[in-house]
Amino acid sequence: MASSDKTYDVIVVGTGHAGCEAALASARMGAKTLALTLNLDNIALMPCNPAIGGPGKGHLVAEIHALGGVMGEIADGSALQSRVLNTGKGPAVQALRVLCDKHRYQQLMRRRLENQPLLDIKQALVTEILTDHGRVTGVLTATGLCYRSHAVVLATGVYLEARVITGEHAHRAGPNGQLAAGHLARQLERLGLPMRRFKTGTSPRVHAGSVDLDKMTVQPGEREHPGFSASWRQTTAPADCYLTYTTAETHAIINSNLHRAPLYTGSIEGTGPRYCPSIEDKVVRFHDKESHQVFLEPEGEFTQEMYVLGLSTSLPEEVQLAMLHSIPGCERAKIMRPGYAIEYDCLDPQEMTPSLECRSRAGLYCAGQINGSSGYEEAAAQGLLAGINAVRSLREEEPVVLGRDQAYIGVLIDDLITKGTDEPYRMLTARAEYRLLLRQDNADYRLLPLGFQLGLVEKERYAQFCSKRDKVDDLLQRLSSRRLRDKESLALVEAMKQGRAHPGMTLEEVLLRPNVCWDDMQRIAPDLVGVERDVASEVVFRVKYRGYLEKQERQVERLRKLEHRKIPQDFDYDATKNLSYEAREKLKRLCPSTVGQASRISGVSPADVAILLVQLDARNKQS
Amino acid sequence: MEDTIAAIATATGEAAIGIVRLSGSQARPIAQEVFRAGKTKKRVRLKSHRVYYGSIVDPAREEPLDEVLLTYMQGPRSYTREDVVEVSCHGGPMPLRRVLGVMLKAGARLAQPGEFTQRAFRHGRIDLAQAEAVCDMIRAQSDEAANLALQQLEGTLSREITQLRHQLLGSLATIEVSIDFPDEDIDGHAGPPLVDDLTRMRERLQALLARAGEGRIIREGIRTAIVGKPNVGKSSLLNALLGQERAIVTPIAGTTRDLIEETVVQGGVALVLTDTAGIHLTEDAVEQEGVERARRALESSQLVLVVFDDSQGLTEEDKSLLSMIGSRRAVVLLNKSDLDIKKVDRDWLKAHVDNVPWLEISARTGEGLEELQRLIAQLFLGRSYESSARPLIASMRHAHCLERAHDSLKQALEALGREEVADIVSIDVREAIHALGEITGDSLEADIVDRIFQDFCLGK
Ligand SMILES: Nc1nc2c(ncn2[C@@H]2O[C@H](COP(=O)(O)OP(=O)(O)OP(=O)(O)O)[C@@H](O)[C@H]2O)c(=O)[nH]1
Numbered sequence A: 001m002a003s004s005d006k007t008y009d010v011i012v013v014g015t016g017h018a019g020c021e022a023a024l025a026s027a028r029m030g031a032k033t034l035a036l037t038l039n040l041d042n043i044a045l046m047p048c049n050p051a052i053g054g055p056g057k058g059h060l061v062a063e064i065h066a067l068g069g070v071m072g073e074i075a076d077g078s079a080l081q082s083r084v085l086n087t088g089k090g091p092a093v094q095a096l097r098v099l100c101d102k103h104r105y106q107q108l109m110r111r112r113l114e115n116q117p118l119l120d121i122k123q124a125l126v127t128e129i130l131t132d133h134g135r136v137t138g139v140l141t142a143t144g145l146c147y148r149s150h151a152v153v154l155a156t157g158v159y160l161e162a163r164v165i166t167g168e169h170a171h172r173a174g175p176n177g178q179l180a181a182g183h184l185a186r187q188l189e190r191l192g193l194p195m196r197r198f199k200t201g202t203s204p205r206v207h208a209g210s211v212d213l214d215k216m217t218v219q220p221g222e223r224e225h226p227g228f229s230a231s232w233r234q235t236t237a238p239a240d241c242y243l244t245y246t247t248a249e250t251h252a253i254i255n256s257n258l259h260r261a262p263l264y265t266g267s268i269e270g271t272g273p274r275y276c277p278s279i280e281d282k283v284v285r286f287h288d289k290e291s292h293q294v295f296l297e298p299e300g301e302f303t304q305e306m307y308v309l310g311l312s313t314s315l316p317e318e319v320q321l322a323m324l325h326s327i328p329g330c331e332r333a334k335i336m337r338p339g340y341a342i343e344y345d346c347l348d349p350q351e352m353t354p355s356l357e358c359r360s361r362a363g364l365y366c367a368g369q370i371n372g373s374s375g376y377e378e379a380a381a382q383g384l385l386a387g388i389n390a391v392r393s394l395r396e397e398e399p400v401v402l403g404r405d406q407a408y409i410g411v412l413i414d415d416l417i418t419k420g421t422d423e424p425y426r427m428l429t430a431r432a433e434y435r436l437l438l439r440q441d442n443a444d445y446r447l448l449p450l451g452f453q454l455g456l457v458e459k460e461r462y463a464q465f466c467s468k469r470d471k472v473d474d475l476l477q478r479l480s481s482r483r484l485r486d487k488e489s490l491a492l493v494e495a496m497k498q499g500r501a502h503p504g505m506t507l508e509e510v511l512l513r514p515n516v517c518w519d520d521m522q523r524i525a526p527d528l529v530g531v532e533r534d535v536a537s538e539v540v541f542r543v544k545y546r547g548y549l550e551k552q553e554r555q556v557e558r559l560r561k562l563e564h565r566k567i568p569q570d571f572d573y574d575a576t577k578n579l580s581y582e583a584r585e586k587l588k589r590l591c592p593s594t595v596g597q598a599s600r601i602s603g604v605s606p607a608d609v610a611i612l613l614v615q616l617d618a619r620n621k622q623s
Numbered sequence B: 001m002e003d004t005i006a007a008i009a010t011a012t013g014e015a016a017i018g019i020v021r022l023s024g025s026q027a028r029p030i031a032q033e034v035f036r037a038g039k040t041k042k043r044v045r046l047k048s049h050r051v052y053y054g055s056i057v058d059p060a061r062e063e064p065l066d067e068v069l070l071t072y073m074q075g076p077r078s079y080t081r082e083d084v085v086e087v088s089c090h091g092g093p094m095p096l097r098r099v100l101g102v103m104l105k106a107g108a109r110l111a112q113p114g115e116f117t118q119r120a121f122r123h124g125r126i127d128l129a130q131a132e133a134v135c136d137m138i139r140a141q142s143d144e145a146a147n148l149a150l151q152q153l154e155g156t157l158s159r160e161i162t163q164l165r166h167q168l169l170g171s172l173a174t175i176e177v178s179i180d181f182p183d184e185d186i187d188g189h190a191g192p193p194l195v196d197d198l199t200r201m202r203e204r205l206q207a208l209l210a211r212a213g214e215g216r217i218i219r220e221g222i223r224t225a226i227v228g229k230p231n232v233g234k235s236s237l238l239n240a241l242l243g244q245e246r247a248i249v250t251p252i253a254g255t256t257r258d259l260i261e262e263t264v265v266q267g268g269v270a271l272v273l274t275d276t277a278g279i280h281l282t283e284d285a286v287e288q289e290g291v292e293r294a295r296r297a298l299e300s301s302q303l304v305l306v307v308f309d310d311s312q313g314l315t316e317e318d319k320s321l322l323s324m325i326g327s328r329r330a331v332v333l334l335n336k337s338d339l340d341i342k343k344v345d346r347d348w349l350k351a352h353v354d355n356v357p358w359l360e361i362s363a364r365t366g367e368g369l370e371e372l373q374r375l376i377a378q379l380f381l382g383r384s385y386e387s388s389a390r391p392l393i394a395s396m397r398h399a400h401c402l403e404r405a406h407d408s409l410k411q412a413l414e415a416l417g418r419e420e421v422a423d424i425v426s427i428d429v430r431e432a433i434h435a436l437g438e439i440t441g442d443s444l445e446a447d448i449v450d451r452i453f454q455d456f457c458l459g460k
């Protein structure tokens, strides 16, 4: 086997959303990094609709951004349209969604990778992970070249044993006609990593000139265009999206062609995600529903291709066309790419440690869809952490593991490795038990100092954050100490009709009242006018929701105590005979790294947790 | 810093005195919140290692719950090496429960089985060799608590709670889906229907709690009637089982005129004991009424303790009692065994009450009472049980969970009333589901995501 002349610190296999973040983080932290891709022209491809963010997912992007990852900036840089969702549902669940120009996104990311010092980027099909005594030593490519490294991050997406299905046609391929990686899947199996089969799907794309957008409802983007990064300023006018609906005829077409749907003929074995059902699935399961929403979204500035959101399907192409033609505005639609279902192999994420390293193969990190997740944002988040931890392990530093009370990234990784998943895992805010603490706009508070410490956030940005933090503290202090005594201000407070004004009341007490907003505050205290918007909104949130914040903090308190109790990896569960049988078996298999993680494993009862704590104490006292 | 835990520390029902113990950083403030000293009924600042006499009150109403002796032991000079407060109550199991209840309201958390010992161990009070023993104890206690909880939860209560939780999950799913899938055209949002739903569920919880307060539903207990001729020692038996002088005992026949009801924990099961007036023919109107009530108590009971006076021998009145038992479970007790005058005809018993076990006891000396406990446990649980106070604690736990669920729903409704946003309302709804899940042993996180996809058609 021919050996390449270079030895790397970290090799990243795959340059999808996980791979890009992993490679960039690794190189930026100062590690010599090689990123291998099946096709250089497909870096950061968005094979589904090119939208980034939304509830839970937008939170992930904000966190990636706070840690020094790039997804947020690149989404901003390629934005066609952006919207803030959930504005009326609570400050913590508000989330930004950016519709990207999918080609521009790829170009920006590719530029980022190519210009990154210490990062080599190369087109190659990896056929084998090289190991020695349970440790990763490098990778072998299809052309027979071998690259040595201390760590490998596998971010192979849906390419392992991938099979694309449209109607009666199926062929081995990755998304968009890409190569499928077969050798690697079989080798992972040989390494003793159990594989499972998932499926996902996508919608057809139509030519913009073939659809009648006037017949649909316009979904305009926001004029005042926000971005994931504070420095982002929109320069071009936002693009519009369009809403239309399926009809009774659409449903009839689907129903009469179900016998040709791979999902029902049994030609698909993989488990699909419940949150992303195909249209045939929706029509069958919710047969009372007369119509389903269909959104048409532009895919970019230099293309007429439009994504038909809501119409994910693997029915034969001619049925897809008939379906489309039954939808108002799409009567003459021309399909540019048909929808398809894709089946792929992935690993059981329960084989990973909280640092995303394979428990049985030191130095092998996995991130993204290979871990059973789905979505660009979920992939990027794992890629970032895998990249960070690969470098940290080389330097013999503690891995970065984020808590469930600290970040959606923490929830994501903890869910995957502790509970595993039976379907492609998608982030939902419902999965986070301390949602109020995990706002998109306090991601900087939660993670930016860590990003700075890791060397992924520049000094200047950190300084900006510190200044904001100081201003917030300052303003909180001012509100609680400023008392209203003059008649004029008190009269203004009365006029708000939110309760009586009493002399000596503080500005904070005024703000605490329901329906009093920052504009009102500025009227009472004109010196508040100059306060920056992000500072004011942080302060308003903390004052208004103090009671609920304290409630969540109390809930977190108990979790933290358990989370701080580490379980040594050589802990002998068999010697702890009082554990219940089920708990012992699961603990042995999953090797949780903290008591907190152990407590979340199904079948581990509070009594088992108590016994673990006592045994850990006993060990500590002995040593 | 550890939070403050509370639990009933002695086996109630068997000792006249029950102890509620608090341990943790807030033990003293919590105790000071609910304790009123001596006759002055004033709050006091507790000093370490002193015994105080006074009462425990519900601070919301200043209503005294029980007379107590209270000791405060500042850590590390205490069992757990944390601040510890011990409250000795002597009002029997119900006041004991209420005392524990107000402490939980004042901020303590109900201790897990074995948690006091665990803390003592972790703070270095117990030596290393005992770790294994501590773990054994935790296992045993929690298994037993779980078993008993199951038994207590069988039937309607369990169904009711499971159903409530299921409905609450539905309400939560409606909120969650509007947050996680804002673009979907789903009907259902945090509008009026949610208020109606939550209000209805809150009312149901309230009804459950009201019954729990009477000690009936949460730990239904076995309704037990003590019956017998006048003067055979029924009231003496009640007192002996309770461990206190609850009913008046005199050598005069016909002392007890009305029903006396008390709850006691015996052999791992709770008994709701009813002492009755001696059943016999009488002209006295008051007595007659008492006899009539005794008959009704017997008829509505699940267990009958038939008391005969072994120093007297059986009369026709005694024998007629046996026919009233019917298909109910019963034990015949030959009382006053300490006198050693065995006048009751054993052969007659063998011939006529072959399906009912009988036992010699002495209400005066307590002889045979342990055997009685075992017998009852066997009759109802199918196996013999170590006597313990745990069912009481298990049921306390349930009541506490129900109360938390109820309070959380109340707060959710208040938030809706203030027109708080959906995310804020969800915090309290989640808390309510968590509280009910602690009873049924289900986790919210696993269920809510399933529920969202079950109820709603989602996705692109
Ligand atoms: N020696 C002895 N005396 C007992 C025992 N149990 C009860 N006595 C005595 O029997 C008398 C009657 O006892 P009670 O408990 O009042 O009897 P009762 O069945 O409640 O009587 P009524 O309420 O009148 O129906 C009292 O003098 C008791 O002290 C016992 O086990 N041994």
Ligand SMILES: [Mg+2]
Pocket (backbone or CB within 6 Å): B234, B235, B236, B247, B248, B255, B256, B276, B277
């Ligand atoms: Mg009596």
